[in-house]
Every structure is written in C-alpha cells, then in structure tokens.
Amino acid sequence: MDLTERAARSAAVAAVFDRVADVYDGVGVPWFTPIARELVRLAAPAPGTRALDVGCGRGAATIALAEAVGGDGHVTGIDLSPRMIEACEADFAGLGLSNIDVQVMDASSPSLPAAGYDLVVSSLVVFFLPDPPAALSAWRRLLAVPGGRLAISTFGPRDPVWDAVDATFRPYLPAKMLDARTTGAAGPFSSDAGVEELVGAAGYTGVRTTHSDVEVTFADAGEWYQFSRSHGQRAMWDAIPDADHDTVKAVAGEHLEEARGTDGRIHLTQQVRFTLAAAH
Structure with a gap:
C-alpha cells in the first residue's frame, strides 16, 4: 500500500469517527468502557507509570489509566479524529x-518521544489500521527498555446471531473496508495465534493472551440500530444506498429476534481477546 x-x-x-464522536459509547449500551477497563486491569499499571493510550476514542481506557497511575503518573491519549479529542x-x-x-x-x-512510555495500551484499534505490523513496531519504539509493556484488545469469536446480523451488510461493503467486523475473519485477527504472531513479529517478547466474554443486551432492534451507528460500524451503514437502508435494517432485525431471551431482551455475546507483551 x-x-x-x-x-x-x-x-x-x-x-x-468524527461523525460518531458525540454519541460514541454514549447510547446507553455498555461496550467500549467495560472492554477498556478490563484491558487496563490486565495491564496493571503501577502508580507513577507513563502510559500511552493509542486510538483513545472518548477516553474509556485513558480514564482508567489515569486513575491507576495516579498523580505521580501521566497518560497521553491520541486519536486520529479531531472531534474525539x-x-x-x-x-x-x-x-x-x-x-x-x-x-x-x-x-x-x-x-512521540522514543522510549518515552512504560506502557502502551490500545483497545479495539489495531485492526482498523492500514498496516498493523508497522504500527505495532512504531509503538514498540515508544516504550522504555527494559520494562516497557504493550496491552491490546481485539475481537475473538462471537454469537452466531451477531454474525448473521452483520452478514446483511456484506453485499454492500467495499472489499477493503477497514472495519474489525469485516476484516478480522480472514487475517491474523481471526485467532489468538495470529495476533500473537503479529505482535511477536513486531519485536515484542513474552506474548500472551487471555479472554473475556462481553454480553450486550438490547431492548429491541431499534436500540441495536442506534448502537450500530454510534461507533465504527457507522461506516457499514454509510456504504448502504438509501434505497436499501430499511431493507437491511429489517433483515437484521429478523436475525436479532433469534437472540431474544425469556426476559424479553435481545442478548448477544462477543469474546474479546486481550494480548499482553513486553518490549525488548
């Protein structure tokens, strides 16, 4: 490229992300915040740590890092979207x-300064980037050696109903759309081993992976629709012609009904992969 x-x-x-900044992680469906907080918990930054949050979004991980590192530490958050910042x-x-x-x-x-950070955290970002290996290598150069650490999150397997819902978008999507839900299935982000190999090839050591299942619930298809337009999936909606928009929404809604529980709510599960490593 x-x-x-x-x-x-x-x-x-x-x-x-400029278009969704005002509603990002703010439509009443917990998603980015619990994932980011779990990533920070696993990274376990000590008080006084110099941390970098790459692709900080609305600051879910940034805030958790700031709380953990305390007044003697410092957190820098970066994002490509001016509105997010x-x-x-x-x-x-x-x-x-x-x-x-x-x-x-x-x-x-x-x-940013080389070797200027003790910890680099990036939650649900790396699969959006044009060249993930190059990005991971660039982040490694920002870490102090020895002792610098990396913590990233990516998507693992998910509920089959969620797969079916997202499949309704597929006929409309550009082949190279940068979205975690469409590019992850065929490349290194499809497995623990693939992500670990990617991280190891960028020069990190001690690479390990753990998981957490995140359940998302929706009152109905309308709430899911709001949620799906409040983050990166907005790009998928934008790729659909106006004339087909309602059709996709209706078909997705039919799939969502398959996940309606006895409590009357729609329940979808997503496994999140947390990959931790050290710089040389």
Missing part, C-alpha cells in the same frame, strides 16, 4: 483529571 492510499484510508477512518478534553476537564493530555495523531506512526 503506497503512502497516498494509506493517507486516504486514514482520512476515511477519521471522518467516520475535543470531546475527550471536555470530558476530562469535567472529571477534574489533570494527569492526562490528549492529541490528534495518527495511531499508525505517532510523533
């Missing part, structure tokens, strides 16, 4: 967090 194509893809991703700044100010700075920056090649 040449630099022009890579820049175009990065710009497209930034545009999607603006929203983060407002959120952090409201929480009174003074040990955080956030910057608009490309996760693929952050312009």
Whole structure:
C-alpha cells in the first residue's frame, strides 16, 4: 500500500469517527468502557507509570489509566479524529483529571518521544489500521527498555446471531473496508495465534493472551440500530444506498429476534481477546 492510499484510508477512518464522536459509547449500551477497563486491569499499571493510550476514542481506557497511575503518573491519549479529542478534553476537564493530555495523531506512526512510555495500551484499534505490523513496531519504539509493556484488545469469536446480523451488510461493503467486523475473519485477527504472531513479529517478547466474554443486551432492534451507528460500524451503514437502508435494517432485525431471551431482551455475546507483551 503506497503512502497516498494509506493517507486516504486514514482520512476515511477519521471522518467516520468524527461523525460518531458525540454519541460514541454514549447510547446507553455498555461496550467500549467495560472492554477498556478490563484491558487496563490486565495491564496493571503501577502508580507513577507513563502510559500511552493509542486510538483513545472518548477516553474509556485513558480514564482508567489515569486513575491507576495516579498523580505521580501521566497518560497521553491520541486519536486520529479531531472531534474525539475535543470531546475527550471536555470530558476530562469535567472529571477534574489533570494527569492526562490528549492529541490528534495518527495511531499508525505517532510523533512521540522514543522510549518515552512504560506502557502502551490500545483497545479495539489495531485492526482498523492500514498496516498493523508497522504500527505495532512504531509503538514498540515508544516504550522504555527494559520494562516497557504493550496491552491490546481485539475481537475473538462471537454469537452466531451477531454474525448473521452483520452478514446483511456484506453485499454492500467495499472489499477493503477497514472495519474489525469485516476484516478480522480472514487475517491474523481471526485467532489468538495470529495476533500473537503479529505482535511477536513486531519485536515484542513474552506474548500472551487471555479472554473475556462481553454480553450486550438490547431492548429491541431499534436500540441495536442506534448502537450500530454510534461507533465504527457507522461506516457499514454509510456504504448502504438509501434505497436499501430499511431493507437491511429489517433483515437484521429478523436475525436479532433469534437472540431474544425469556426476559424479553435481545442478548448477544462477543469474546474479546486481550494480548499482553513486553518490549525488548
């Protein structure tokens, strides 16, 4: 992939997240926050740690890191979306967090000090990037050696109903759309071994993986629809012609009914993979 194509893809991703910044992780369906908090818990940053949150979004991991590292530590959050960073700044100010700075920056090649961090965390980001191996290598150069550590999360297997719901989008999607739900099934993100090999090839050691199952519940297909348009999946909706929008929504709703429980709510499960490693 040449630099022009890579820049175009990065710009497209930034545009999607600019559009969803105001509702991202804020439609009443817990998703990014519990995943990010579990990632930070597993990374176990000590007080005083210098941490970097790559692709910070609305700051779910950033806030958890700031709480963990305390006043003697510091957290830098970066995201490609200017709107996400603006929203983060407002959120952090409201929480009174003074040990955080956030910057608009490309996760693929952050312009940050070499060996300037003890911990790099990135939650549900790496599969969006044009060149994940290059990004992982770039992040390794930001870690202090010895002692620097990496913690990332990616998607593992999920409920078959969720697969069926997302399959309704597939006929409309560009072949190279950068979305975790469409690119993950055929590449390194399809298995623990694939992700571990990717991380190891970027120069990390002691690579290990653990998992957590995240259950998401929806009152109905309408709530799922709002949720699906509040994050990266918005790009999938944007790829559907207006004339077919209602059809896709209706077919997806039929699949969702298969997951309705005895409590009357729709229950979907997603396994999340947490991969931890050390820099040389």
